[in-house]
Amino acid sequence: MGRTITLLGLESSCDDTAAAVVRDGPGGPATLSSVVRGQAALHAGFGGVVPELAARAHAEVLDHCVEAALEEAGVALADVDGIAVTAGPGLIGGVLSGVMCAKGLAAATGLPLIGVNHLAGHALTPRLTDGLAFPYLMLLVSGGHCQLLTVEAHDRFRRLGGTIDDAPGEAFDKGARLLGLPQPGGPAIEAAAQGGDAERFAFPRPLLDRPDCDLSFSGLKTALLRARDALVAGQGGLTGRDQADLAASFQAAIRDVLAEKTRRAIRVYLETNPPRPALAVAGGVAANGPIRAALTALCAEAGVAFVAPPPALCTDNAAMIAWAGLERLRAGQTDDMTLAARPRWPLDETADAMLGSGRRGAKA
Amino acid sequence: MSESLTLNLPDEAATRDLAARLAGAARPGDVLLLSGPVGAGKTAFARAFIRARLRSPGTEVPSPTFTLVQTYDDGKAEIWHADLYRLSHPDEALELGLGDAFETAICLVEWPDRLGSLAPEDALHLHLSADADGVHRVRVAPGARWAPLIGPEAA
Numbered sequence: 016m017g018r019t020i021t022l023l024g025l026e027s028s029c030d031d032t033a034a035a036v037v038r039d040g041p042g043g044p045a046t047l048s049s050v051v052r053g054q055a056a057l058h059a060g061f062g063g064v065v066p067e068l069a070a071r072a073h074a075e076v077l078d079h080c081v082e083a084a085l086e087e088a089g090v091a092l093a094d095v096d097g098i099a100v101t102a103g104p105g106l107i108g109g110v111l112s113g114v115m116c117a118k119g120l121a122a123a124t125g126l127p128l129i130g131v132n133h134l135a136g137h138a139l140t141p142r143l144t145d146g147l148a149f150p151y152l153m154l155l156v157s158g159g160h161c162q163l164l165t166v167e168a169h170d171r172f173r174r175l176g177g178t179i180d181d182a183p184g185e186a187f188d189k190g191a192r193l194l195g196l197p198q199p200g201g202p203a204i205e206a207a208a209q210g211g212d213a214e215r216f217a218f219p220r221p222l223l224d225r226p227d228c229d230l231s232f233s234g235l236k237t238a239l240l241r242a243r244d245a246l247v248a249g250q251g252g253l254t255g256r257d258q259a260d261l262a263a264s265f266q267a268a269i270r271d272v273l274a275e276k277t278r279r280a281i282r283v284y285l286e287t288n289p290p291r292p293a294l295a296v297a298g299g300v301a302a303n304g305p306i307r308a309a310l311t312a313l314c315a316e317a318g319v320a321f322v323a324p325p326p327a328l329c330t331d332n333a334a335m336i337a338w339a340g341l342e343r344l345r346a347g348q349t350d351d352m353t354l355a356a357r358p359r360w361p362l363d364e365t366a367d368a369m370l371g372s373g374r375r376g377a378k379a
Numbered sequence: 380m381s382e383s384l385t386l387n388l389p390d391e392a393a394t395r396d397l398a399a400r401l402a403g404a405a406r407p408g409d410v411l412l413l414s415g416p417v418g419a420g421k422t423a424f425a426r427a428f429i430r431a432r433l434r435s436p437g438t439e440v441p442s443p444t445f446t447l448v449q450t451y452d453d454g455k456a457e458i459w460h461a462d463l464y465r466l467s468h469p470d471e472a473l474e475l476g477l478g479d480a481f482e483t484a485i486c487l488v489e490w491p492d493r494l495g496s497l498a499p500e501d502a503l504h505l506h507l508s509a510d511a512d513g514v515h516r517v518r519v520a521p522g523a524r525w526a527p528l529i530g531p532e533a534a
Contacts, residue, residue, distance in 0.1 A: 029445075106447060108474055159445030180422065181442045188444075189417050233422065233442070240418035241513065358450065 017345060020096045021047075023084065023120070024337025027073045027113035028105025028133045029159070033333035034080035036088035036095070037143065039341055044143050047088035049327065049334040050080045073112040081116070084333070092124055097349070099340020102130035103357030110356040118352055127349040129340040134362045136335035138166050141295035143338040144324040148291050152284040152319070154277055154310070157298030157330070158184035158199075163228050163280040164363060165287070166295075169342035174363035175280045176228025183269050183300045186232040190239050190265050194258055204262045205303055211256075211263030216242050218268040220275070228280045230272055239265050266305060273300075274309040281317050293320040297329045383504075383520040394420060394515065398427035401503070401525075405432070405485045407456045409524075410499045412491035415507035420515045424507065425460050425487040432458055432485070443489070448475055450484075457484040463493035472497055 019040030026033040035049040085092065100117035103110050114130070121128035137155055141147040150167045161184075162177035181189070184201060191200030196207055218238045221231035239261060246257050253261075277294070285292060294314050301307060301323055314321035328334060343349070388394045401411065411428070413421040426440040432453045443449045443462040451458040459480045463472060472478070472494055480486050481499050491498055504520040519525075 104446075107476065157445075159441075177439070178441065179439060180426070182445065185442055185444050192417055237418045237509065237513075240509070358448075 020341055020344060021090060021094060022097050022099050022129075022337040022341045022344065023081070023092075023095045024131075024333040024335070024340055025077060025081065025098070025100040025113045025117050026133070026136070026331060026333040026336045027077055027109040027116075028101045028103065029109065029331050031331045032073055032076040032080055032109075033331065033336075034077065034084035035333035035337050036084050036090055037334055037337035037341060039338075039345075043146060044338065044341075046143065046328070046334045047090065048084045048086075049332050050083045050087065051327075051332055052076050052080055073109050074116060077112060077116045080333075081120070092120070092126075095124075095126060097127040097129055097340060097344050098124075099129040099131050099336050099343075100354075101133045101136065101336050102350075102354055103132065103360040105133055105358065107356060107358050110358065114354060114356050118354065122352070127344060128351065128354060129343050129348070130350045130354045131336045131339045131343070132360055132362060133331075133336070134160065134360075135170070135172070136339045137297040137329075138164065138172060138362065139169060139339045139342060140297055140324050140328050140335045141293075141322050142342070143334065144328055145295075145322045147293050147295060147322060150284075150287065150289050151291075151293040151295055151322075152280060154273075154280075154294065154296045154301070155298055156183050156273065156296065156300035158182060158188070160298065161230060161232075162362075163277065165284050169339070169346065170348070172362040174361075175283055176230065176276060178230045178232060179222075180231050180233035181236065183230075183232055183273065184298065186236055186269060187300070189236050190262075193236070193240055193243055194261055195253075196258075196262070199299070201300060201303055204266055205305070207259055207262035208266045208305075209259070211259030211261075213260075213263040213267035215260040216264035218242075218264050220268055220271050223272065223275055226279070228276050228283070230276050232269065232272070235265065235268050235272075266303070270303075270306045270309050273306055274313055277310060278313055278317075281313065281319055285317065285319070291320070292318065293322055295322040295324070297324060299326075299330050301329055302326055383518050385516055385518045388420070388515040388517055391423070394424055395427040395431075397517070398424050399431035402428045402431035404525075405456075407483055407485060408481070410481050410486045410488065410502040412494075412498060412502050412504050413487060413489050413507065414491055414504070419507035419509050421489045421507055422462075424505070424517075425489065428487060429458055429460060432456070448477075459484045459486045459488075461486065462489040464490040466490075466493045469493065469495035469497050 021038040024035045033051040036047040098117045098121045100113050138153050150165050161182040163175045165173045188200035191203045196203040221234050429440050449460045503525045506518040509515045
């Protein structure tokens with residue numbers, strides 16, 4: 016495992032601002048602190064999560080997060096071996112303020128600066144929490160992302176597929192809006208679906224007719240809208256029963272698409288004969304009960320370990336950035352003051368080029 | 380702004396055709412404002428427009444609802460695809476850099492009501508809707524710059 020390394024991580028690429036301290040040593044990795052200043056609670060009244068856009072506000076919050084993370088971890092900056100920061104992808108203002116803050120800290124302390132891809136942070140988290148060995152299969156499902164990839168090394172990812180339109184978290188949010196349910200939509204739909212009849216509405220399972228691992232959720236949203244409008248037109252409104260049945264049918268469609276595409280990805284992944292096969296999930300959608308149950312069953316069937324890091328490390332946080340930075344530092348990869356913010360930064364930079372041939376939009 | 384007209388978009392191909400026609404004529408500094416309820420086809424229109432500009436029908440065009448802005452570059456122009464649903468104040472659109480982008484890029488903006496008075500005067504307004512039977516419609520307020528492109532197709 017090598018010498019003990021302690022890293023400070025900074026994350027400000029999305030809605031949340033976060034800082035964390037992670038240490039790796041002979042006893043394995045440990046998260047010493049993980050501070051997240053989210054906007055969700057502040058803005059719950061808006062019926063959605065309102066992002067913090069002002070880079071200045073991010074920077075102010077970031078300073079406090081760093082202080083709190085160091086204090087909670089019981090370490091001083093002098094005890095830290097490097098500063099890791101999300102350099103993309105994400106909103107330019109947020110990413111820039113994180114990168115500037117990290118550069119300031121690195122310049123003041125002389126510590127190495129390490130730029131981290133936000134998605135790599137998510138994808139490497141199972142190594143921090145469960146010590147997973149490469150290569151493992153990763154399903155990343157959150158508000159803005161949905162992709163299946165094999166994690167072959169800390170800096171090598173192979174994209175097997177992803178959403179061609181909406182991410183499932185977004186589908187849940189918009190589905191909830193259509194059904195008059197609160198935000199965030201995932202938990203609201205899961206609760207409303209309890210006791211609902213998932214068979215009552217035959218919603219489409221987009222792209223299952225294609226053999227690949229790509230997913231689509233946009234047409235599902237349109238199908239939900241039509242079913243709702245048909246009920247409203249026919250009977251003047253929605254009963255509680257209707258709402259529960261619509262929610263249950265909608266959730267079942269998302270679950271089925273995710274499960275089937277993951278099943279195909281497992282097949283592709285197992286062809287590489289991984290010595291310790293595992294599927295890891297990250298992102299808020301992985302907390303959905305029925306989706307989690309379907310994925311667990313899939314893995315049991317395929318003889319693949321199922322790993323889901325604790326929710327606090329599945330959603331946006333800085334511990335994952337510190338950890339991904341630690342893996343880079345161990346490999347001798349650091350950045351200098353030319354580190355730039357990258358709003359667009361795919362994990363598998365070879366995958367973009369493969370997309371051109373013969374693809375079509377969602378059918379449903 | 381001249382009088383508005385309504386076009387039927389009976390299927391995805393019709394949406395793609397309209398988007399491709401507008402994409403072919405768009406130039407830096409053009410702003411398309413896409414309004415309409417959830418499920419009306421705003422993102423589908425933007426996706427078709429961007430794919431037409433990039434001449435790449437398979438390019439991934441993810442929804443910008445969560446990320447707020449996705450940018451593309453077709454070699455001639457930068458294309459901004461923004462979803463302002465989650466914004467609460469027009470100032471936040473400026474924080475996103477939209478003010479500058481309106482001048483220099485081709486911008487597709489979903490939920491443009493969030494822009495308030497920041498909406499450019501010569502923007503092309505497209506209001507999308509969908510019937511229970513699945514037929515999508517778009518109400519267009521073209522303005523002088525766009526009228527010649529839209530007119531002949533009026534329903």
